[in-house]
Amino acid sequence: MIDVKGLRKSFGEKEVLLGIDEHVEQGxxxxxxxxxGSGKSTFLRCLNMLxxxxxxxxxxxxxxxxxxxxxxxxxxxxxxxVFQHFNLFPHLTVRQNITLAPVQLKLQTAGExxxxxxxxxxxxxxxxxxxxxxxxxxxxxxxxxxxxxALAMKPDVMLFDEPTSALDxxxxxxxxxxxxEIAHEGMTMIIVTHEMGFAREVSNRVLFMDEGIIVEQNxxxxxxxxxxxxxLKDFLAKIL
Amino acid sequence: xxxxxxxxxxxxxxxxxxxRWLLILYGLRTTLTITFFALILxxxxxxxxxxxxxxxxKTGKLRRLNTFARFYLTVVRGTPMLVxxxxxxxxxxxxxxxxxxxxxxxxxxxxxxxxxxxEIFRSGIMSIDPGQMEAGRSxxxxxxxxxxxxxxxxxIKNVLPALGNExxxxxxxxxxxxxxxxxxxxxxxxxxRSRTYEAFFPLIAVAAIxxxxxxxxxxxxxxxxxxxxxxxxx
Numbered sequence: 001m002i003d004v005k006g007l008r009k010s011f012g013e014k015e016v017l018l019g020i021d022e023h024v025e026q027g028x029x030x031x032x033x034x035x036x037g038s039g040k041s042t043f044l045r046c047l048n049m050l051x052x053x054x055x056x057x058x059x060x061x062x063x064x065x066x067x068x069x070x071x072x073x074x075x076x077x078x079x080x081x082v083f084q085h086f087n088l089f090p091h092l093t094v095r096q097n098i099t100l101a102p103v104q105l106k107l108q109t110a111g112e113x114x115x116x117x118x119x120x121x122x123x124x125x126x127x128x129x130x131x132x133x134x135x136x137x138x139x140x141x142x143x144x145x146x147x148x149x150a151l152a153m154k155p156d157v158m159l160f161d162e163p164t165s166a167l168d169x170x171x172x173x174x175x176x177x178x179x180x181e182i183a184h185e186g187m188t189m190i191i192v193t194h195e196m197g198f199a200r201e202v203s204n205r206v207l208f209m210d211e212g213i214i215v216e217q218n219x220x221x222x223x224x225x226x227x228x229x230x231x232l233k234d235f236l237a238k239i240l
Numbered sequence: 241x242x243x244x245x246x247x248x249x250x251x252x253x254x255x256x257x258x259x260r261w262l263l264i265l266y267g268l269r270t271t272l273t274i275t276f277f278a279l280i281l282x283x284x285x286x287x288x289x290x291x292x293x294x295x296x297x298k299t300g301k302l303r304r305l306n307t308f309a310r311f312y313l314t315v316v317r318g319t320p321m322l323v324x325x326x327x328x329x330x331x332x333x334x335x336x337x338x339x340x341x342x343x344x345x346x347x348x349x350x351x352x353x354x355x356x357x358x359e360i361f362r363s364g365i366m367s368i369d370p371g372q373m374e375a376g377r378s379x380x381x382x383x384x385x386x387x388x389x390x391x392x393x394x395x396i397k398n399v400l401p402a403l404g405n406e407x408x409x410x411x412x413x414x415x416x417x418x419x420x421x422x423x424x425x426x427x428x429x430x431x432x433r434s435r436t437y438e439a440f441f442p443l444i445a446v447a448a449i450x451x452x453x454x455x456x457x458x459x460x461x462x463x464x465x466x467x468x469x470x471x472x473x474x
Contacts, residue, residue: 077379081375149379
């Protein structure tokens with residue numbers, strides 16, 4: 001579904017990604033872990049071209065998406081993204097946050113989008129917040145709404161960029177729970193996270209990144225219980 | 241006693257005789273007309289200029305327009321309003337002497353104000369968290385759609401108080417329109433002075449009227465600020 005070949009990214013002199021080759025299958029849940037500054041967020045943001053790769057190729061559903069002339073907006077409609085800081089639109093109500101893109105892009109009529117938004121809100125138990133503005137909500141509520149805002153586009157893959165890092169500890173659980181549900185429904189997910197417990201429980205595969213490369217990857221049991229590289233051993237020793 | 245008799249006589253001489261208060265009234269009307277239409281022109285020009293500048297900064301598109309916009313900002317902000325007004329009146333519009341000088345004033349003040357409004361809007365747009373643009377784009381919205389639906393509404397809300405202050409400056413700036421023969425408020429006071437040889441009454445009256453207008457506008461701006469603050473706190 002997603003194919004990354006020789007992906008490099010530098011910001012000016014600073015090289016952040018030093019050549020990434022990776023393949024993500026339909027339905028896979030891939031967790032990306034690693035110390036801060038390892039390039040894991042940049043890697044994720046290169047997948048939907050929020051950062052333009054310096055070189056290399058990113059393929060999505062059989063299409064090279066960092067080629068000139070590609071309509072990236074059309075491709076992004078199929079790649080949902082969830083941000084660390086939620087990035088809800090503060091001037092719009094919760095429902096408008098969810099319906100804006102599908103209606104603007106003429107994927108759904110206003111009526112369909114509203115109905116869809118209500119379904120999604122019902123699912124996360126926030127039906128009563130439909131007409132409230134984001135700054136009335138708790139961090140956990142904001143992030144769950146950001147997630148269903150992305151889901152409202154009916155994407156083929158969901159990218160999560162440290163979705164729980166900006167949350168108060170007591171809010172983390174509700175967000176992870178929702179992500180777990182989405183995972184069980186078969187969504188393809190790539191999750192940059194510091195939640196090792198979640199990575200272990202939900203993902204099929206964990207990538208450990210450090211200094212711009214994928215140092216080691218494996219299924220979660222093997223990766224956490226039997227780390228091979230000294231850098232991963234060192235990282236796990238620090239956080240677990 | 242003499243002082244009050246004198247005061248009364250001079251007041252009558254300056255404002256009542258020959259219906260001189262009408263001069264002030266018409267002058268006020270002209271001042272408000274110029275301010276109002278120049279403000280509309282200025283906001284439109286400023287908004288478009290800001291969009292060009294921001295779009296160039298963020299995407300690298302509109303290069304030529306951006307160069308032109310920067311030229312416009314540099315020239316307008318680097319020269320005095322009065323000089324701009326006279327150049328537009330005596331140089332640019334000299335082939336068309338029949339054009340109403342109030343229209344010329346509206347154009348001149350609008351162009352001038354637009355340069356300041358452009359920077360107000362630009363700072364408003366820049367003040368929006370980049371995450372908003374990213375969130376819009378990540379949903380598949382185009383740059384233009386994100387600008388229109390997400391960035392601009394928030395930016396406008398943020399800059400409303402600054403725009404209010406710009407309107408206040410503009411109102412006061414229009415006092416130089418007398419230089420191209422427009423009888424706006426200041427010039428009206430000056431005409432009375434030249435007829436009655438009395439400077440105190442007409443000039444103080446004119447000043448008081450400006451002050452009242454500015455106080456009203458200031459009150460409007462701070463009410464706006466308070467209202468916006470309330471909706472932020474929600």
